[in-house]
Amino acid sequence: MxxxxxxxxxxxxxxxxxERLATEGxxxxxxxxxxxxxxxxxSDLRLRFGHRCSFVVADISRVDWSVTAFLxxxxxxxxxxxxxxxxxxxxxxxxxGANPDVINGVSLGNFVGPARLAAxxxxxxxxxxxxxxxxxxxxxxxxxxxxNAAYSAAKAALETYAKALRHALESKGVQVLVIxxxxxDTRQSYGMRLLFPIARPDAVAGFVVRAAxxxxxxxxxxxxxxxxTTLLRVLPWRVYxxxxx
Amino acid sequence: xxxxxxLISFDGTERxxxxxxxxxxYGDLLEVLxxxxxxxxxxxxxxxxxxxxxxxxxxxxxxxxxxxxAFDEQTGQVMVEPGLSVGRLIGFLVHRGFCLPVxxxxxxxxxxxxxxxxxxxxxxxxxxNFGEWVEELELWHPGHGALTASRTQNAEVFDLTIGGLxxxxxxxxxxxxxxxxxxNALEITTEPVSNLEHAAELMxxxxxxVAALYSWxxxxxxxxxxxxxxxxxxxxxxxxxxxxxxxxxxxxxxxRWPVPVWNGVTSRLALQIYExxxxxxxxxVLGLRRGFFPIEGLERYYAAFGRRGFREYQLIVPRERLGSxxxxxxxxxxxxRIPVTLASLKLFRGTGSQLRFRGSGICxxxxxxxxxxxxxxxxxxxxxxxxxxxxxxxxxxxRIDAAACERLFPDYQAYRARIAAYDPExxxxxxxxxxxxx
Numbered sequence: 015m016x017x018x019x020x021x022x023x024x025x026x027x028x029x030x031x032x033e034r035l036a037t038e039g040x041x042x043x044x045x046x047x048x049x050x051x052x053x054x055x056x057s058d059l060r061l062r063f064g065h066r067c068s069f070v071v072a073d074i075s076r077v078d079w080s081v082t083a084f085l086x087x088x089x090x091x092x093x094x095x096x097x098x099x100x101x102x103x104x105x106x107x108x109x110x111g112a113n114p115d116v117i118n119g120v121s122l123g124n125f126v127g128p129a130r131l132a133a134x135x136x137x138x139x140x141x142x143x144x145x146x147x148x149x150x151x152x153x154x155x156x157x158x159x160x161x162n163a164a165y166s167a168a169k170a171a172l173e174t175y176a177k178a179l180r181h182a183l184e185s186k187g188v189q190v191l192v193i194x195x196x197x198x199d200t201r202q203s204y205g206m207r208l209l210f211p212i213a214r215p216d217a218v219a220g221f222v223v224r225a226a227x228x229x230x231x232x233x234x235x236x237x238x239x240x241x242x243t244t245l246l247r248v249l250p251w252r253v254y255x256x257x258x259x
Numbered sequence: 260x261x262x263x264x265x266l267i268s269f270d271g272t273e274r275x276x277x278x279x280x281x282x283x284x285y286g287d288l289l290e291v292l293x294x295x296x297x298x299x300x301x302x303x304x305x306x307x308x309x310x311x312x313x314x315x316x317x318x319x320x321x322x323x324x325x326x327x328x329a330f331d332e333q334t335g336q337v338m339v340e341p342g343l344s345v346g347r348l349i350g351f352l353v354h355r356g357f358c359l360p361v362x363x364x365x366x367x368x369x370x371x372x373x374x375x376x377x378x379x380x381x382x383x384x385x386x387x388n389f390g391e392w393v394e395e396l397e398l399w400h401p402g403h404g405a406l407t408a409s410r411t412q413n414a415e416v417f418d419l420t421i422g423g424l425x426x427x428x429x430x431x432x433x434x435x436x437x438x439x440x441x442x443n444a445l446e447i448t449t450e451p452v453s454n455l456e457h458a459a460e461l462m463x464x465x466x467x468x469v470a471a472l473y474s475w476x477x478x479x480x481x482x483x484x485x486x487x488x489x490x491x492x493x494x495x496x497x498x499x500x501x502x503x504x505x506x507x508x509x510x511x512x513x514x515r516w517p518v519p520v521w522n523g524v525t526s527r528l529a530l531q532i533y534e535x536x537x538x539x540x541x542x543x544v545l546g547l548r549r550g551f552f553p554i555e556g557l558e559r560y561y562a563a564f565g566r567r568g569f570r571e572y573q574l575i576v577p578r579e580r581l582g583s584x585x586x587x588x589x590x591x592x593x594x595x596r597i598p599v600t601l602a603s604l605k606l607f608r609g610t611g612s613q614l615r616f617r618g619s620g621i622c623x624x625x626x627x628x629x630x631x632x633x634x635x636x637x638x639x640x641x642x643x644x645x646x647x648x649x650x651x652x653x654x655x656x657x658r659i660d661a662a663a664c665e666r667l668f669p670d671y672q673a674y675r676a677r678i679a680a681y682d683p684e685x686x687x688x689x690x691x692x693x694x695x696x697x
Binding site: 024026 | 260261262263279281282283284285286287323326327328329330340351
C-alpha cells in the first residue's frame, strides 16, 4: 500500500488529486485550511475506496506554522510517506497594487510554505531512499504580467528551489517534480474569458499521478503551454510590453 | 466568481440570461449567499421548466458538493451532499448490497434536484416518491441561517422543502433511507397492449409481482390501433452475467442538433419500427444501471428535437377517469395533428399535496416537438386535467402560469401563503417561481 500527503486538498486540482490517488489505492492525509471541506472529502474517499484517509487543518502560509510537527503528524498517521503533492497557493486580485503587504501572503502561500514542505518531506524520503515530491508552478512563472507580479515571482522562486532540491535529492532516490499548469477549470478561472482551452482538474490529476511515477524535472500541462511560454520568453521586450494578457 | 451566461431549460424552450456561481468550498458557498440579493440552487439543470435559473437571481451550481458523507452498512442509511448524482450514489450503494427505492429516469439527476422536485420512478406504486425516503435535511437560507429539518425537527420547513422547487434555501446535506437489493440484474418482460385502458388493467394485475413497471404507446397510429403498445414488467433477478457494471456513465442530455428531425412523418415511421421490433422481443436480463435508467443511451432522441426543443405533459389521472380521459385525449391529438413522439404510463399510489406530483391513478407522459400547436394542445390538456381531477407535474412543464396553477392544484393558495411566510423577501427566486406566481 502506498501513501501520500496532498496539501491544498479542499478544492480544485488538490481535491482531484486526492480522488485520483485514492482510486489508485493510496492511503492519504489531506491538508487545507477549512475543516468542513476536508472532512467531507476524507469521508467520501474513505467510504468509496476503503483506504485510510484522514485530514489535518493547517495554513502553510503562516510563518509560525511548524512543518516539523506536521511531518511528524503525517508519519504517525501513514508511516513512511511515498508522495507529497502541494497544489496549494493562489493569486491575489492585485499584488502589485496599493497594498505592498499582499506580497507577504502571496510569497508565503506560493513559495515559502511549499518549499518548507518539500524540504522537510524530501529529507525524510531521502532517509528511506525513495519518494516523490510534486510541486505546482504556473505559466505565470515564465510569463510574468502586471496583474500578478508577486505570484509570478513566487512561482519562479519555487521552480528555482525545486531544481536545487532535485539536484540534492535525486541521487538519494527522491524525485522532485514541478508541474507548470496553464488554465485549469477551478474557482481561480471560473467565469473568465480565456484565450486558450481550459483543462479539467481530473485530467490534470491523471497527468500528475502518471508523471509522479517517472523522473523528476518540470512538466507542462496542458502540453502546448511549453510552446507558448518558450515563445513568450524569446519575445523582444518591445513586443512583450504591449501584450495584454 | 460569477459567470454571466445563458441557461436553457431541459426541454429547450426557455432561455434565461443570468449569473451563475460555482462554489467549490463551503466558505465560497457562504460568500456567494452573503453577496446575493436573490439566489436559486442548481443541480444537473435537467428540469424541464426554468427551475434553477432566474433573471435577477444568482444560480448556485452545486456540482462540486457531490460527496458521500456517511453510510451505515447495517441499515443502508446514507448521508450525501446535494450535488451528488443519483447514478453515482446508486453505483456506490449497489456494490454494498443496497439501492435507492425511488430512481428517476436519468442518472445525472442530483440528489438535491430529486428532493426539490420530489421525483418518482418506475416503482412509484410501491415505493412512493423520493421525498418519502428522505430522513433529514440540512439547508441554509439567509433569513433563517443553517437549519436541520426532518419530520420531527423543523417539520414545516421539511415539508415545504420536499417538492418545494428549491424555494426554501440551499440544501447542504441529505440523509436517505435505502433498501436492500434482492438481485444483481433486472429481468424485463414485455406484454403487448391495445390501448391505455388495457395497459392500466395489466399493470394493476401485475403490480404485486414486480419491482417496477411502465408502458409505452404509439400515439401516431390512426384508427383503432391508436395507443397500442407494451407494458414493461421488471423483476430483480440474480444473474451470472449481470451486464455492464453500475458506474457513472457519460450521459450528456441537453445537447440539440441544429435541425429538428421529429415531425409527423419521422415520428410515425420511428415509432412503427420500434413497435415491430418490440413485438418480437423476448424477456431481457439487463445490468442494474441499464435497467434503472432506460433513457441512458437514448440521448439522441432528445437531441433530435433540434434547437426549438420539445414539450412534455405529465399528469396523474384518477383510475376511474382513465377511459374517458383516453377518449378525449385521443380526439385532441388527432384533431390538432401534433406528432406525439412518446406516450408512456406508470402506476401511481399516494395522496397529492402542495404542488407535488403525487396521487393515486395512472400517470401519463406525452412528448411533442415544441411546434406552435403544442401550446394549444397542452392548454386543452390542462382543461382535461381540470375536468378529470388530474394532477400535473410541474417539473416536466415549462408553460403553466399562475392562473392555470391555481386551477390545477387545490393547495396552490395555501402553499403560496406558506412560502411567502417562510421567505417574505423572496430571496430564493427562479423563473419557475415567477411564472407560477408563488
